[in-house]
Amino acid sequence: MNLELNIQTLVAQSVKELYKLEIETNQIQLQKTKREFEGDITVVVFPFVKAARKSPEGAGQEIGEFIVKHNSLIASFNVIKGFLNLSINKSYWIDLLNLIHLNPNFGKAETAAEQNTMMIEYSSPNTNKPLHLGHIRNNLLGFSISEIQKANGWKVVKTNIVNDRGIHICKSMLAWKLFGNSETPTSTGIKGDHLVGKYYVIFDQAFKAEIKDLMSKGFTEDEAKKTAPLIIEAQKMLLAWENNDPETRKLWEMMNGWVYAGFDETYKVMGVDFDKIYYESETYLTGKSEVERGIKSGVFTQRDDTSVWADLTADGLDEKLLLRADGTSVYMTQDIGTAKLRYDDFDIKKMVYVVGNEQNYHFQVLSLLLDKLGYSWGKNLVHFSYGMVELPEGKMKSREGTVVDADDLMEEMISTARETSEELGKLDNCTELEKAEIAKMVGLGALKYFILKVDPKKNMTFNPKESIDFNGNTGPFIQYTHARIKSVLRKADDLGLNYRNSIDNQIEISDKESYLIQLVGEFPAVVKQAGEEFSPAIIANYQYELVKEYNQFYHDFTILKEENEQLRLFRLVLSDAIAMVIKTGMKLLGIEVPERM
Template sequence: MNIKDIIEEKLSEIILNVYQLKDIKLEVQENKTEFEGDFTIVTFPLVKQLKKNPESIGVELGDALTTQTELLESFNVVKGFLNVKVKNQFFVDQFRSVNDGFSNIEKKDATVMVEYSSPNTNKPLHLGHVRNNLLGFSVAQILKEAGYDVIKSQIINDRGIHICKSMLAWEKFGKGETPEATATKGDKFVGNYYVKFDQEYKAQIAELVAQGSTEDQAKKEAPLILEAQQMLLDWEKGDEKVRNLWSEMNSWVYEGFSETYKRLGVDFDQVQYESNTYILGKDLIQDGLEKGVLYQKEDGSVWCDLTDEGLDHKLLLRSDGTSVYMTQDLGTAVERFKQNNIQKLIYTVGNEQDYHFQVLFKVLGKLGFPWADQLFHLSYGMVELPNGKMKSREGTVVDADELMQEMYDTAEAKAKEIGRLEELAEEERKASYETIGMGALKYFMLKVDPKKKMLFNPEESIEFNGNTGPFIQYTYARIQSLLAKANYEYKEVVTVDANQFEKELIVLLANYKNIVEKAAEALSPALVANYVYDLVKSYNSFYQNQNTPILKLEDDNLRQFRLNLSDLSAKTIQKSLGLLGIGTVNRM
């Protein structure tokens, strides 16, 4: 338990004993170094109940904390705020406790599945996928750190008319070329044919319109779209030629995806494919009809009435018996709970699908699945660039691979500009550029609350100052340099007179596990990102506000304490960055 929690607990006991008030929890805030005292206690919630002014309540609580606990060295009350100065030894003991229990994680008896990525096999991953993958992977890491067993999952959309468009374009215009023969990454190779289809399709539409068709007619009657629709029907019938082409082109895409995932630093424990799951759910629909939960229209289509839930009527099966996305998602959810002992399932999907998931969860609840209330849509805002939105059919998306390479190049240029890393060997320099570039990308993406739309600026993200990944990585490297010069080894320090900067740093270090718990509950890596930024700022204040540099201290006890504090700061920075999928470098 950290000092803040101890104060809150003692305050609750005092309020119960002195005022006979139950379940009152006063807010305890950490003070910054410019304020007197270590913590401030807000007394205003008691004013109305006790009918006393906040100043007198503050004095009474301060006196009680002084006489009934060993915590306080002194206190003062300013405008109803109780400022308390905690005895120095509590901070030293707190630091030792945090250091000793740094890796202790209380296991939770629950398994959580986190789904993310879920790409289509007709195009490469783009900027939107980058935010999705980084967010899903980081949430999985945070849940693991909070003590959950975690299954990282994705479902690949590998069937449908959009896939057939790429296949048909390659068949018509590809002349047998392959990714290997053209030295093109597999997912980009297939994606180029998706763009090619759209170009040729638009040309056919324009030609039909010129011949007198309306645009709507032309879109439906263009030969290419009719051929693509026939190809999808052939695929569903199991046509050998179509299936073989589908398998080959998808294999090219999977090789490409694998390269992107590796560089992005994400992975998966389970992969499902829509081609295997799209028929799941039909039995559920039949069961729902028999139970009277669902209803069938005269044309044979099946619907769910969700008007009592504030939603509308939702189609679950077309009149010809074919499934819709919702049918598949119902079946896939049930299958996941059958095959895995999971207690919660989190879908990492953009906020344009908010309504879809509201419906999915409500329908599963109506069908009688008790775990329906343990489904969660981690809805996130779209990513935009300074020059606007992306359109995949027109080939104007921000390609994930190109973005990662741009981050590497920018990190290299920035490091050379400010004269960093020049003394490293070439391979070590390249590895550092990669770690810094990817760290900049990930931190910039994850420091923003998931629910918010974000504007990604590569140049801004790579700055070595401010709230950026490189700034945090640089502080870690600086500490490693300090520890190396000191030939550091941990030795316990029993007592020391900690200054205000050291106390503030200890409080932040002690708060790591609370932050992880909060981030796991909120499914928000932004809490971890902003925590580690605050920690780095606090460490830099501690480092810079010393009369004597650490390595020149003659007091061996104080020198050891400050080195211990630096070491735990570095470990906490590294661990926090790891939860965001970000690496560290020892020299920078």
């Protein structure tokens, strides 16, 4: 039985005996004792003072006496206002450290023989332009959430739905056809996704020019947008694509091929991957047939112009278009098809979509539509909705050229890490290969941590200057602490010290040290909470707190030069355990930690 549960049980017993109160043990509030007070664990006694007809101090005193009498692990207690602060025997903490240190899977839930499958969709790019900062948050969250759920005992299938068809791709294709002069990634040396993105921009510029021209001839803006020759041509291309026109398909395959090669490179640097990739071009037909099935069963209706709609007004929403009048499908259509195929392909217990909060409405509708189509799982889809990434000067706008490109940003972070290492002379004894590896770990660590430490639900501001900082509450600070510990452990190894065995629980340790063990002991609960709340930020904040405490310890105490041999071994074991938790925790964030930096 763990100590917290034990204390809760004793408190319940004590209020029953003392005040004849029946309280559920899990209703007893425990918290870590605040730093400025004596003790390790605090019982909040306010909830029962009224019924006990005692003062908070009186009740605390009586309960404290009861607990100390019945559990020898509680060394002493003090009461301040309605807070009962318990001091735990140091031997308990040393025993706990010994257990943690021997457990290589510490922090992870035990995996059941029959694991449930959670499918997590993230990334979901369009193939008409390269990935940007918004995609970075999406990818990092999706990957990290996947790791966290694995640690919580789920079998995770990471998936990606590539929006490889649609009007946006046709725009790039058309622009390339008209203005491209047969450029290719090879002929230009431009990364494939960037090259296709370039033509998307060119389309937009030419389209705008046409609109302006039409408006000068007396058309309204709306009319101009609908009748400009370029948009008509792009729509024709979409139709040709859906009708399997060989020439259009060939161009589409070629340009998408460029984009995939580019994306693969970006994903590789970012360190994210997928178990199963779906392409809209392969799922939208299933979506269409599902919609047709819906018309037959009467849940959707076809209008006179042949467009198809779902009426969701009874659910408090609007009407939703599912097929255009020209028969082509929309975003929602393919999402219906993709969902169905996924449930056909896998035994999914929980389906999670990592998609920005601007699509909250979309997923509300998707869930309802699938339910109307008769899928029992429709209402159980989880939209993991995260906030926008903004720049200090506001939203990213492609028009104004303020979009932060993913490749550029990662490269910049890595080269800055490299420069900083060199300025500090940290890697003078490393090979060129090691230097490059460490710069990559640190640069990406800074970027990833900067983004993941923020509560996913909230919008966040991305300040390039601050994200590139390596001091304070940053990824590199945590990585640095790991490297420091590893350096000490290497020296301990050189000295032939054996810190693999259990530590005698009778040695005298400081409050700082027992507090560090208490913090380390919280790790499994933190992982569990991060899984339940889908929040890598909870892991990140915990890691920072742990590392900050450790650095104080490192500063104030000596490890290798400690003369008491048992104490020296204890500090090595403590350091080793903390390095282990740092490494495991950072891995849950998709961040690697170096042995030296």
